[in-house]
Amino acid sequence: MAKDYYSLLGVDKNATEADIKKAFRKxxxxxxxxxxSGDAEKFKEINEAYQVLNNKEKRDQYDQYGTTFDQARRQGNAGPGGFGGFSAEDFSRAGGPFGGGFRTENINFDFGDLGDIFGDLFGGGVRSRTRTTRSRAGADIExxxxxxxxxxxxxxxxxxxLERQVxxxxxxxxxxxxxxxxxxCPTCSGAGQVEQLQQTFxxxxxxxSVCPECQGEGQRASKKCSSCGGDGRKRGTETMKLKIxxxxxxxxxxxxSGKGQAGQKGTSAGDLFIRISIAPHSLFSRDGDxxxxTLGISVSDAALGAKKNIRDGKRGHSE
Structure with a gap:
């Protein structure tokens, strides 16, 4: 069953990017x-919802496909324009082993990048091309x-x-x-994808599928970087200032933003999330704002009233 990302974050479908970000942070x-009192599973769910709804392209896909979004994402082809030109309705009309009137010689389905499903089942041969990029954006860091x-x-x-991919x-x-x-790229001739036509029952x-040579970019380095091996990133230590x-x-x-792991081959970096913990104080405690x-006073001070200096030197009254 598909997850309702809007409900997970407690926002409606017309929520702005700022609303979504505010709900996620809370x-x-x-x-x-x-x-x-934390809940690791719940935290994982709301993070998953945020990663989709905070990304305009992914949010549009989620709004468009609804209950089939999870399946489409797992198959790797929930891109603009549908699932590679194929829908459940198309398949229903086609028939085949699920209905009557199926004619194999007249039907040509475009399943997009479904190599993980059909590639292992059927052989294939003819290569063509379209464009999709698989260079990975950087991951977030906590x-x-x-x-x-x-x-x-x-x-x-x-x-x-911080040690991270830079x-x-x-x-x-x-x-x-x-x-x-x-x-x-000589493998895909610059298209970023390769295709196979497969004859099945x-x-x-x-x-x-994404071109294995250029990872969907359509281009490749004539000579890969001798330092990073062509990945565009490597481990490094960075010193940064954090304003609290x-x-x-x-x-x-x-x-x-942008201080997480560096992206592959120049793609966007992830974000850095810094969790703040406050050390206990020997004299003070916090109650909201x-x-x-606690300040000890004499009986006469209690009876007549008094002013006392607290540790930070400011004048104040005891609780």
Whole structure:
């Protein structure tokens, strides 16, 4: 059964990108597995929903295909224009082993990239081309930073060191050796895809798949980068400044766009999510936006009233 991503995030189908992001941050904070009350499975579900609804192309596909979205995504071809030109209604009309009137010599289904299903079942031969890219965008990263009670209250700036996939400094992230250039892929002739026409008992199927040589780009490096092997990224350590706003909550996450894992061959990087934990304080505790402390006073002070200095030097009243 397909998941209702809108319900998972608690937004309606007309929600804006800002609404979706706000709902995700609230739920991610509530269900984060690092919290004692966290729910790892729920966190995974809302993250999955956010990855779809926060991406315009994926959201359009989800809105279009509805209950068949999960199946289409697993098959790798829920792109614009439908499932490679084939629908359940088309198949119903065709007949075959599921109905009458099926004529194998007159039917040609375009199943798009279904190599994982039909490629292992039937042999094939003829190659053609269309375009799809499989270069992988960078993954998101989660990290944790602890701050003091005062830093959480007044805000601070932290310097963090993070090991992650970074763009290759030799080729600039495109995977091409300096001095070399990109050339048209000879396997797909620049289309980015290869196709196979397969004869089966159900008719002739056209199976499209991403070109294994250029990964759907239609081009390849005339010489791959000697530092990253053509991937466009490698492991590295980066030092970055993290600005923590005043009043941040314990367990709240900060998002740094583009600071996750670098993408393959120059594709977009993922995001970095920093989970903030607040160290306990010996004198103060937090109650929402209020700060509480306990202050001992004498009987005369209690009877007549008094003003006391608290630790930070400001004048204040005891609770």
């Amino acid at each position: 739920l991610a904070h509530e269900h984060h597995p690092d919290k004692s 990290a944790a930073v602890q701050v003091t009670f005062e830093e959480a209250a007044f805000g601070t700036e932290k310097v963090i060191e 763009a290759c400094d030799r080729c600039g992230g495109d995977g091409v050796e300096p001095g070399a250039k990109k050339e048209t 159900m008719g002739t199927f056209r199976q499209a 706003p005043a009043g941040i909550n314990d367990g709240e996450s900060l998002r740094l 209020d700060v509480r402390t």
